[in-house]
Amino acid sequence: MVILVEIILYLLAMLGIGWYFSRKEINHSEFLLGTDRIPAWVIAFSERATGSSAWLMLGYTGFVFSSGLSAVWMAVGSILGALVAWIFLAKKFMKDSNEKQVLTLPMFIVERFDNNKRLILYSSSLLIVIFFIFYLGAQVAGAGKTLFTTFEISPIVAMVLCTLIVIILSFWGGFSSVVWTDMIQGIMMLLTLTVVPLVALYHIINQDLSISATLSSAGGGMDSWTGGLTGFALGILFFNNFSYFFGYLGGQPQLSSRFMALKGKKEVKIGIISVVIWSIFSYGGAFLIGLTARTLYNNTNFADVETILPFMINDLLSPWIAGLLLAGVIAAIITTANSQLMVIVSSITEDILNQGTKIKLRDTQLVKIGRTLVVTVGILGLVLAMVSQSLVLLVISWAWAGVGCTLSAVIILMFFWKRFSSIGAVATIITGLISTIIWISTPLEGILTSRFTTFFIAAFFGIVFSLLFPDKKMTVNQDRNSEVIG
Structure with missing residues (x-):
């Protein structure tokens, strides 16, 4: 009961923040990209x-539990990818x-050509909407797992509650909220x-257990940083685990929107420092959670290894502390679900309706449409979570590839290769999809x-x-903005 009360209080606090931002009337751009008053460190922690999200709290901890030391390369790839994005790409975004007053990643790409x-606008928007609806569903499914493990309540009820919180927060205050x-x-x-992990290490020491001995006895290369593999097999393992790196290189619209919300070089520096501190402690902690869980519960059969973290919290901590930390798990789910929802809404309202059609809509109309879509897409994500049996980490991995890795290829070529053409951008997006x-869909995965x-x-x-279809340079007398964007 104590845990439930604390989680409810936490969720009410989040709703309070959403209500605070709902008091101010906002225009379309503020709904999608916020105002100038958001500090850099807040943007960095948000990014x-x-x-x-849930992939780190639930998916990655379970992956470490199952894989052992070799799972570290997934964390290394993610941290390096985030740092490269902040150091080399954030200023450009x-x-x-x-300069160009764009609100979304698709429009950011379009304005470069x-x-x-x-073609660029519609193909990139379609790519985002397709994969991010499933991404949103994965977050909602993660909420169901957490609350089911904690309270043994119906996962469907848990998913409905999480979806309501996500919809309300996005509906009220948009991006700033x-x-x-x-x-x-x-x-x-x-x-x-x-x-x-600190509490788990304390219990391991008290019980005279050994992480290294446990990993060694588990077999399967769990005690090896290379998974006990060599040659080609080792290369496959490394690239599979390190591959999250490629999705961070500007192609995740929910992350690039944070870069677009920055207002100066000083803010970028503050953001880099914040990212380094957060990433080292968070990814390092998640890695230790997987290892200590394997040591403490080596003989326990988990029906779903992605519920290890909430199981540990309930098992090792007093209800008062457990409630606070479980709120952190739910926080991971809500934070990304909110962002996925806003990305989908912005792709439809800004990219497809506002920029992609000749329909002239007022700011107030766009905001109303955006809020309607928040509710509609939120419910669709809930339905997908209910009917899907896929793992959180697996579904997020697909979205990471489909959107993050595809649009990261576009961003890198766009920023660092002058001969990258508009047809090349379309080809990149379509082939990525x-x-x-x-x-x-095949055994190749x-x-x-x-x-x-x-x-x-x-x-x-x-x-x-x-190279096959280079862009023809427009003449001086032609207006770059004369072409209707759509």
């Missing part, structure tokens, strides 16, 4: 919480988005991922993850089509 704007609640939830995640769907292959397949076709 990290959103970029890690901030500068270009402020003079030709084929309509999401970023500020993300920041608090990022702190909660950091607290959970720091405290739990098709190759991901084909890859995850079990050999080499689509998070790795999608990035390079999409980039390859982007380069080839750019």
